[in-house]
Amino acid sequence: MIHSSPFLIITPNPAVDRILITPGLRVGQEQRVHEVLVAAGGKGLNVGRALRALGVNATIRAPLGGITGQHVSHLAQKEGLALHGSVISNETRACTLIVDPSHQQVTVLNEKGPRLTGAEWQTFTAAIVDDPAPWNLICGSLPPGVEPTALAELIKEIRDQGRHVLVDTSGPALAAAVSAGPDVVKINSQELSHLTGIDLPDEMSVYRAAHALHRQGIARIVITLGAAGAIGIDANGAVRATPPAIPVHNPIGCGDSFFAGLTVALSRGHSLADAMRLATACGATDAQTLEPGRIDPATVATLAAQVRLGAY
Template sequence: MTVLILTPNPALDRTMTFANLRLGMVQRTDQVVVAAGGKGLNVARAAHTLGQQALVCAPLGGHTGRYVAALAEAEGLAGSWYYHHAGETRTCVLLVDPEADDATALNEAGPILGDDDWAGFAARASEAAVEATLGIVSGSLPGGIAPASLGTLITRLQGQGLPLIIDTSGAALVAALTAQPWGVKVNGAELGEVLGRSIATITEAVSALRELRDQGITLAAVSLGALGCVATDDTGTWHAQPPRITLVSSIGSGDSLLAGLATGLLRGMALPNALRLAVACGTADALTVGGGRIDPAQVAELAAATMITRV
């Protein structure tokens, strides 16, 4: 079974580690990790580590786009790429200081795509969907693409019989919810922005997820950082609480969480067990430098220490 991961706004990620990072002065990095990036590539990386077959579909441009494709191939990440002529795929710089509270992300906006570019990407996604059992739409939209176009793509792919889990934010998330995807996985801040209220506690998350279920969404999950994740489906609502850790970088943690959730579901796990795997993956990612990078042995240890509660 294959999970198709749509990444509308991919990137070349350069993650650099600095000891005692200070702005306004010359600094030398201790470590550089260059990788195919964007949220969907992070999801694919983590899913691949778990042994889950995944196919990434993304629009790529220029020399940078071809480099992203080559990096993905070198990692064993399968891609169905659409090459546009709207400019270079964006580059994002991620700064990690071991002494800081969290990493810093410097994200380019990326090229501005035209309607023809989006139509080409959507056609490629539709072709790839034939081989998939579950689909994920992960990340922001490229410049020039109206949020409604995402809703149309969701309707098209689900009309082909492919259930989709959506992980995006802002106007794109609003458009996605209007299209009634099978599933949604976002963080509390993203969902709170759309619903117009704070979602920072378990109680607030449960209420928000109930609202999504009332809109016709089958599976809904909201991550809450150190508080873990709350998820709901036809069987009930569950909270997964990970053990306490010393955070290295939260960048990519939500993507690994989504990879674990999708992998668990494709393996036939009930939601509580899939959620346990998801939170363990997200927590493992938070202990590493670079998005979507997890250690399977560490995931197993964290899963055993993750508490599942029905709420």
């Protein structure tokens, strides 16, 4: 099925996210949960949610299996996300986020995800290759059974069609993705350290490692630094974005909203500096919410005006 959206989100390992609001969490003891929030999850769904908040409708493709997969589909449909599921035999995963507002702590329990067969991966990726979307976002981890080289092959197929590929993943999948030469790589400093095999004790070491990747052929690389902001590098130089101080309720998903803002701005032809301004504001807005990707456009606009930009 060909969809008219110029944005295609590829999320190989979706989930049902259960967010448990538990003030004063006491590990090893029985206690009551104050509030439960349930949403279609996985990085790609979070990105799609944030894009929708920014006025952009994207097609989301994900392998879905079992009752949990049906639940993900229902939740996505309920909030207006255009999720197209590829049926698999094993059960889609569930992830649990325990938010303790009393101590400003978040504990995340991520399941590995269902094992995909070669045939299931082929069916999933065939729909992606056939989709003409010019902007393709690869979001999140690979499920068991899928070799990282398969992701590299997918990226090359998309790029061979002249379509843009933006990547936000980690581990062996990240290394494979980088080898395929995507247009944009967005990762955090810890993922950069794992990718390069180098300890990155300070910001300058992060910059140098990112710059080395850029020289290897990644046109644009953006490294997020948590509450400290982000560093972006492209052919025009390096940009440092610093967000304003904000109250943090749940940092999980901030990188996904950041990625959404970055994508929107770049797709509109904005400079990397302007894209990072919007992206940083989206990430900061997300940090003030409990549900990943559920950002408020008015807050984004307010914070964007407060983001400080500098050059390396």
